[in-house]
Amino acid sequence: MKWEEYLVPSSLEEALAILKEHQGQARVIAGGTDLIIQLKKKEVTARCLVDITNLDELKGIELEDDFIRIGACVTHQELASSSLIREKAAVLAEGASQVGSPQIRNMGTVGGNIVNAQPAADTVVPLMALEAEVEVVSSDGIRREPLGGLCVGPGQCTVDATAEILTAVRFRALGPNQGSAFARLAKRKALSLPILNTAVVVTLNDGGDTFQEVRLAVGPVAPTPFRARKAEEALRGAAVEAQAIAAALELAAQEAQPRTNPVRGSEEYRREMVKVLLRRSIERAVQAARGS
Ligand SMILES: Cc1cc2nc3c(=O)[nH]c(=O)nc-3n(C[C@H](O)[C@H](O)[C@H](O)COP(=O)(O)OP(=O)(O)OC[C@H]3O[C@@H](n4cnc5c(N)ncnc54)[C@H](O)[C@@H]3O)c2cc1C
Numbered sequence: 223m224k225w226e227e228y229l230v231p232s233s234l235e236e237a238l239a240i241l242k243e244h245q246g247q248a249r250v251i252a253g254g255t256d257l258i259i260q261l262k263k264k265e266v267t268a269r270c271l272v273d274i275t276n277l278d279e280l281k282g283i284e285l286e287d288d289f290i291r292i293g294a295c296v297t298h299q300e301l302a303s304s305s306l307i308r309e310k311a312a313v314l315a316e317g318a319s320q321v322g323s324p325q326i327r328n329m330g331t332v333g334g335n336i337v338n339a340q341p342a343a344d345t346v347v348p349l350m351a352l353e354a355e356v357e358v359v360s361s362d363g364i365r366r367e368p369l370g371g372l373c374v375g376p377g378q379c380t381v382d383a384t385a386e387i388l389t390a391v392r393f394r395a396l397g398p399n400q401g402s403a404f405a406r407l408a409k410r411k412a413l414s415l416p417i418l419n420t421a422v423v424v425t426l427n428d429g430g431d432t433f434q435e436v437r438l439a440v441g442p443v444a445p446t447p448f449r450a451r452k453a454e455e456a457l458r459g460a461a462v463e464a465q466a467i468a469a470a471l472e473l474a475a476q477e478a479q480p481r482t483n484p485v486r487g488s489e490e491y492r493r494e495m496v497k498v499l500l501r502r503s504i505e506r507a508v509q510a511a512r513g514s
Contacts, residue, residue: 224261225261225271226269226270227248227269227270228271228273229248229270229273230273230276231272231273231277233277234277234279234280234387234389237272237277237387238359238360238361238387239361240270240272241272241360241361241384241385241386241387242361244269244270244384246384246385247269247270247384248269248271248272248384249266249270249271249272249383249384250271250272250274250383250384250387251271251272251274252273252274252275252294252295252330252331252333252334253275253297253330254329255322255326255329255330255334256330256334256338257271257334268384274294274295274387275295275331277295279390280293280294280295280333280387281293281295281296282296283300283301283304283306283307285306285310285395288395288397289392289393289394289395290306290307290310290311290392290393290394290395291391291392292307292332292390292392293389293390294331294332294333294334294336294387294388294389294390294391295331295333296331296332296333297328297329297331297332298318298321298322298327298328298330298331298332298335298344298345299324301314301315301318301332301345302315302318302319302327303315310395311348311352311393311395311396311402312396312402312403312404312510313348313351313403313404313422313423313507314348314404316348316403316404317345317347317404317419317421318332318344318345318348320344320404320406320416321335321344321345322413323412326413332345332349332391333388333389333391336369336372336373336379336388336391337379337381337383337388338379339372339373339374339375339376339377339378339379339446340376340415340442341373341376341442341444341447342416342419342441342442342447343373343441343447344406344416344419346373346441346447347404347419347420347421347439347441347447348402348404348421348439349369349391349393350369350370350421350437350439350447350448351421351422351437351438351439351449352393352394352396352402352423352437353370353394354368354369354391354392354393355367355368355369355391355392355393356368356369356372356381356388356390356391357388357389357390357391357392358381358386358388358389359387359389360382360385360386360387361385369391370449373446373447374446375445376445376446396423399425399427399428399430399434399511400423400424400425400426400511401423401424401426401506401507401508401509401510401511401512401513402421402422402424402507402510403421403502403503403504403505403506403507403510404419404421404503405419405499405500405502405503405506406418406419406420406499407419407499409485416441416442417486417487417492417495418440418441418443418486418492418495418496418499419442419499420438420439420440420496420500421438421439421440421503422436422437422438422503422504422506422507423435423436423437423507424436424437424504424507424508424511425511426508426511426512430508430511431461432459432460432461432462433457433458433459433460433461433462434459435454435458436453436454436457436458436470436504437449437454438450438453438454438500438503438504440474440478440496440500442486443478443480443496444478444479444480445479448477450477450478450500451477452476453470453471453500454470456469456470456473467504468497468501471496471497471500472497474496475493475496475497478493478496480493480496
């Protein structure tokens with residue numbers, strides 16, 4: 223079905239009122255880079271599209287106390303070029319800089335990337351390593367929850383875009399002794415979804431030779447992006463040494479659930495590459511933490 227109405231509300235209240243009034247027949251649109259294709263393929267239907275890109279509440283990247291708040295309509299290009307994100311959450315700037323192409327990065331938003339819930343989403347994997355939480359509003363109120371629980375399967379998000387609006391994402395800015403890095407494997411450098419992407423945040427002790435905490439996020443080698451918790455646990459308190467890292471990454475490879483796929487490669491290859499990309503990300507994150 224082709225949409226009949228395209229509305230551009232000027233306030234969040236107005237947007238929520240439109241969604242409520244249409245009782246499931248209206249749907250939020252941001253950059254439209256996913257949604258327009260899905261509407262054309264009839265994978266999604268909506269009688270009314272509610273364009274949220276004019277809403278001030280959904281714009282901007284701000285540092286509030288030690289936390290970074292990113293409005294849902296911030297584009298990948300804005301994330302990639304933000305000096306605040308590059309300095310305090312480099313892993314996210316790196317992930318955003320690799321989305322699609324300049325045109326897609328100029329239109330596509332972080333909120334759309336999250337709600338579209340693809341296991342390969344290039345900003346979601348870094349945001350999981352940053353332990354981000356999201357803010358979601360509806361006419362019933364506001365809820366805040368960890369980003370990690372939002373994606374429940376390929377293309378399945380707990381945010382209902384016919385009734386709710388994801389307004390912002392928030393996480394603690396990285397500080398002293400912390401570093402982060404993103405790595406991506408794809409067939410081409412542009413306009414190619416990742417075969418694998420990894421995001422790492424490390425916290426080192428003051429001497430820079432021991433891991434205090436390591437966060438390892440990986441996509442798309444399971445139905446949803448995931449944190450390699452067993453590997454993270456193995457590295458907690460471990461020396462920053464190749465042997466300890468290699469042993470932990472064996473666990474990460476076991477936590478992945480890749481399937482042989484004609485585009486993304488064999489299960490064995492993908493499992494092996496989980497170790498390779500995570501190792502590279504850890505090494506770069508450690509370098510950043512030592513320099514911070
Ligand atoms: C050619 C091409 C290449 C691409 N390459 C990549 C890539 O390399 N990496 C990658 O991760 N993605 C890629 N994408 C996917 C896409 O660009 C991103 O997922 C983008 O971030 C989606 O954002 P958007 O604003 O365009 O979302 P939209 O298309 O506007 O919306 C996507 C979904 O989210 C809902 N939605 C949007 N914003 C909100 C909100 N604030 N609250 C509630 N619901 C909302 C919509 O209803 C819809 O269901 C690519 C897409 C194309 C077409």
